[in-house]
Amino acid sequence: xxxxxxENLVSKNAEYASKFTKGDLALPPAKHYLxxxxxxxxxxxxxxxxxxxxDAHVIRNAGGSARDALRSIIISQQLLGTKEIILIKHTGCxxxxxxxxxxxxxxxxxxxxxxxxxxxxxxFLPIKNLDDAVKGxxxxxxxxxxxxxxxxxxxxxxxxxxxxxxxxx
Amino acid sequence: xxxxxxENLVSKNAEYASKFTKGDLALPPAKHYLxxxxxxxxxxxxxxxxxxxxDAHVIRNAGGSARDALRSIIISQQLLGTKEIILIKHTGCxxxxxxxxxxxxxxxxxxxxxxxxxxxxxxFLPIKNLDDAVKGxxxxxxxxxxxxxxxxxxxxxxxxxxxxxxxxx
Numbered sequence: 001x002x003x004x005x006x007e008n009l010v011s012k013n014a015e016y017a018s019k020f021t022k023g024d025l026a027l028p029p030a031k032h033y034l035x036x037x038x039x040x041x042x043x044x045x046x047x048x049x050x051x052x053x054x055d056a057h058v059i060r061n062a063g064g065s066a067r068d069a070l071r072s073i074i075i076s077q078q079l080l081g082t083k084e085i086i087l088i089k090h091t092g093c094x095x096x097x098x099x100x101x102x103x104x105x106x107x108x109x110x111x112x113x114x115x116x117x118x119x120x121x122x123x124f125l126p127i128k129n130l131d132d133a134v135k136g137x138x139x140x141x142x143x144x145x146x147x148x149x150x151x152x153x154x155x156x157x158x159x160x161x162x163x164x165x166x167x168x169x
Numbered sequence: 170x171x172x173x174x175x176e177n178l179v180s181k182n183a184e185y186a187s188k189f190t191k192g193d194l195a196l197p198p199a200k201h202y203l204x205x206x207x208x209x210x211x212x213x214x215x216x217x218x219x220x221x222x223x224d225a226h227v228i229r230n231a232g233g234s235a236r237d238a239l240r241s242i243i244i245s246q247q248l249l250g251t252k253e254i255i256l257i258k259h260t261g262c263x264x265x266x267x268x269x270x271x272x273x274x275x276x277x278x279x280x281x282x283x284x285x286x287x288x289x290x291x292x293f294l295p296i297k298n299l300d301d302a303v304k305g306x307x308x309x310x311x312x313x314x315x316x317x318x319x320x321x322x323x324x325x326x327x328x329x330x331x332x333x334x335x336x337x338x
Contacts (some may be wrong), residue, residue, distance in 0.1 A: 005202045005253050006336075011332045012219020020332030022211070027263055031209040033174045039226040039241055040190070041198040046213045049179020055294060057208040060229040062241040072231040078275045080263055084174050107245045107324065122240060129242055136333055145284035146276065151310035151312055152172050156273050163189030167175075167181045 023056035033057075033084035034076045038064040040090060043159040049088065049165070050156075057082060063095035064088060066137035067123045075147050083151055085141060088165065089134050090158040095127045130157060134168040194223035201230035203245045204225075207233040210261060211329040218257065218327075226251060232264035233257060234294045235306035241317050252320055254310060258303050259327040259336065264296045266279070299326060303337040 002010065022154055034057035045051055047060050053087045066087060076082045108116035129134035134155040140150045141147050148159040155169040173177065203226035204214055214220055214227050226245045230237045235256060246249045246306035272293040277285035303324040312318050323337040 001321075003176070003253060004325055005200060005255065005321075008219055009255060009325075009334065010336075013217060013332075016217050016219070019333035023330040025211045025329070027209075027211075027261060031174060034208070039203070039228045039245065040196075041223050041225055041227075042196075044215045044222055046215060048185050050177050050183060050185070052197060053213055056210055056227055056249065058210075059208045059231075060227055061229075061238070062244040068237075068240060069230070070288075071237060071293060072290075074276065074288065075231040075272065076208065078279060079267060079272065084172060086174065092196060098248060103244065103248065107243065107298050110247060111317060112313060117191060118314045119239070119243065122243075124240060124244060132229065134193045144288045146280060148280060152174070154172075154175055156178075160194070161192040163182075163186035163192070165178065167179075 017073060022053050028080045029054065029082055032082050032084060033054040034059060034073065034082045035088065036064055036066065036069050036073070037088040037158070038062065038090055038093060040093065043090060043158060047121070048163060049086070063110065063125055063127055066140050067124060070144070071148065073141070077151065078146065085151060085153045087092045087137055087141070087153065088156040088158050089130060090160055091130065092160050093130065094128065095125070096130065098126055099128060100124050125156065131168050138169050150158045170238065184224045191222050196236065197249045198251055201251050202255060202262055203228060203242065203251045204255045204257065205233055205235065205238050205242070206327070207231065207259055208263060209262065209329070212259060212327060213319040217332060218255070231300070232262060232294055235309050237294060238304065239313070241314065242310070244266040244315065246320065253324045254320060256303065256306055256310070257325045257327050258299060260299065261327055261329050262296065262299065264294070265299065267295055268297060269293050300337050307338050
């Protein structure tokens with residue numbers, strides 16, 4: 001039994017695969033960079049940020065958090081040779097709308113005490129100010145001993161209302 | 170001074186924004202699901218998995234790891250109302266090519282002892298067998314008290330050679 005979402009995946013993927021011509025791309029990103037952005041449904045990184053298939057790693061998590069992405073960033077750089085990080089957070093981000101206390105409270109209320117205990121030490125990494133969060137994450141990456149000093153790092157905001165990016169740092 | 174990668178972002182984004190018409194989408198994903206997949210450069214989730222703008226959260230990390238994504242998954246479900254998880258790993262994944270020892274060794278060799286110390290406890294979450302890793306991550310999510318029991322979870326493999334997905338579990 002497939003759900004409607006699973007049926008959509010199967011039918012749309014069959015269309016995609018029927019026209020697919022890029023089966024011989026190499027594993028390491030051809031343009032040696034990575035994009036780190038939010039999981040937000042209103043962002044299509046390939047289209048909005050001009051990433052051709054095979055060119056860049058794309059890391060996405062709630063808020064486009066650099067801390068949360070550190071494992072993936074190290075792998076991207078040390079094992080797959082990327083040399084530049086484009087960090088893009090966005091307007092209207094859900095991470096601006098709650099605190100750690102709110103999130104832990106919701107889990108306890110909705111899922112019960114065993115769920116709350118399972119994630120008791122989890123930092124949900126909410127943010128208070130968008131531009132400051134971009135600057136803070138870029139600083140975090142620049143300070144991290146696990147990110148080489150010659151890696152180029154820039155920080156941006158994507159506007160979900162206009163489709164435009166603007167550079168912060 | 171903009172790097173060539175940054176110039177590409179600015180010019181391609183200007184093109185995208187000039188035709189952008191979806192500035193009024195809501196924050197919660199319209200189709201109430203999330204896709205979790207790898208950061209691999211050869212995957213374009215929107216195109217390959219049939220995700221229209223605004224429909225689904227897309228979480229991406231090295232290997233499409235469910236453990237690594239747990240923070241984002243909880244936020245997606247508890248704060249933004251998603252009810253289904255589509256987990257997609259892929260053929261030719263870089264995570265099949267090294268061990269934790271390899272990765273820690275590379276960091277120490279390339280970045281020195283202070284970097285190695287900074288990430289000494291980091292699990293890089295490499296995988297040994299693709300289909301088993303999909304099954305294992307689906308099991309992990311089903312067992313997690315932080316993921317409600319009524320969430321629909323399926324596990325897939327995307328073939329970077331053909332553009333096709335196949336269901337594992």
